[in-house]
Amino acid sequence: MKKSLLIFAISLLGMLSCTKNDTVVSPKQTDVYVAGYDGDGNTYKAKIWKNGVATTLTNGSTEAFANAVFVSGNDVYVCGYESTAVENIAKLWKNGVATSLTNGNSVAGANSVFVSGNDVYVAGYETASNINIAKVWKNGVATALTNGTNTARPNKIVVAGSDVYVAGYEANAAGKSVAKLWKNGVATSLSNDNYYANASDVFVLNSDVYVAGYEGNAAGKTVAKIWKNGVATSLTDGTNNAEANSIFVSGNDVYVAGYESNGTKLIAKVWKNGAATSFDAGSNYLIMNSVFVSGTDVYVAGLEYNNTSTASNAHIFKNGVATPLIKEYTYTGANGIFVITE
Numbered sequence: 001m002k003k004s005l006l007i008f009a010i011s012l013l014g015m016l017s018c019t020k021n022d023t024v025v026s027p028k029q030t031d032v033y034v035a036g037y038d039g040d041g042n043t044y045k046a047k048i049w050k051n052g053v054a055t056t057l058t059n060g061s062t063e064a065f066a067n068a069v070f071v072s073g074n075d076v077y078v079c080g081y082e083s084t085a086v087e088n089i090a091k092l093w094k095n096g097v098a099t100s101l102t103n104g105n106s107v108a109g110a111n112s113v114f115v116s117g118n119d120v121y122v123a124g125y126e127t128a129s130n131i132n133i134a135k136v137w138k139n140g141v142a143t144a145l146t147n148g149t150n151t152a153r154p155n156k157i158v159v160a161g162s163d164v165y166v167a168g169y170e171a172n173a174a175g176k177s178v179a180k181l182w183k184n185g186v187a188t189s190l191s192n193d194n195y196y197a198n199a200s201d202v203f204v205l206n207s208d209v210y211v212a213g214y215e216g217n218a219a220g221k222t223v224a225k226i227w228k229n230g231v232a233t234s235l236t237d238g239t240n241n242a243e244a245n246s247i248f249v250s251g252n253d254v255y256v257a258g259y260e261s262n263g264t265k266l267i268a269k270v271w272k273n274g275a276a277t278s279f280d281a282g283s284n285y286l287i288m289n290s291v292f293v294s295g296t297d298v299y300v301a302g303l304e305y306n307n308t309s310t311a312s313n314a315h316i317f318k319n320g321v322a323t324p325l326i327k328e329y330t331y332t333g334a335n336g337i338f339v340i341t342e
């Protein structure tokens with residue numbers, strides 16, 4: 001009997017020791033959202049993928065594209081456009097339910113969405129007299145960033161505290177696009193009037209404002225660039241065409257996604273602190289559209305064209321490893337990515 005009690009005590013002590021020291025830690029859940037489109041070459045459907053599983057936002061009766069995604073709490077916001085028999089309508093989908101931001105009487109589109117608290121901001125454009133007017137919708141109410149004298153298009157919106165930043169371009173009197181950054185509706189030109197330029201993305205960290213885009217040069221090529229607080233840094237040397245499409249800052253590291261031509265095709269690029277990593281798809285073209293950093297993981301969304309540019313396939317890259325969202329080449333693209341880790 002004493003021996004049995006001794007064995008029980010030792011066993012109980014071992015159980016208590018394991019309970020105290022061997023704490024079970026649940027693995028973090030990471031959800032990857034991608035906004036894009038899928039089509040057959042004639043009609044395109046707006047889509048969103050969550051961890052590779054697709055949800056179609058439109059029925060395919062008219063052309064539609066999803067351009068960006070933002071996740072806030074349990075809500076998933078996607079923006080883009082859907083065509084009608086007359087014109088394109090700027091759209092916002094919240095958890096798959098669509099809201100029209102424009103009435104369909106003129107061409108319009110929504111390019112970026114950002115949620116701050118209870119406020120939903122969308123950047124896009126609407127035409128008047130065949131001129132694109134840059135606009136911001138806050139909770140569905142539109143404010144024009146430009147007066148319609150010259151065409152303009154906003155590409156990305158970010159809210160930091162009480163400040164609203166929008167990156168895009170506005171044409172000058174000669175019709176050349178000038179890279180622009182709007183802060184609370186006030187525009188700053190990032191490029192001069194000599195060459196075509198565009199601001200594709202903006203990221204705000206503390207008091208620093210980073211912008212990614214491109215600017216032309218005297219040789220007629222586009223140079224991939226970033227601007228930090230208005231000061232430009234070239235990512236490419238201007239020998240071949242290149243563009244920076246997306247930027248994400250994590251700690252002291254600046255990640256930029258885009259592409260550079262090698263003279264015959266497009267090669268996807270990710271720059272980390274100015275140092276490029278190339279993603280070559282053989283005879284195919286590869287473009288990076290959106291980058292998102294979560295912890296130590298770098299996610300990039302883009303698309304691969306076949307060598308005749310007649311079909312494409314949406315891709316996600318995690319730390320450089322590609323995963324196609326659709327196995328076969330159709331007409332599919334990934335425009336925006338957002339990652340949640342809990």
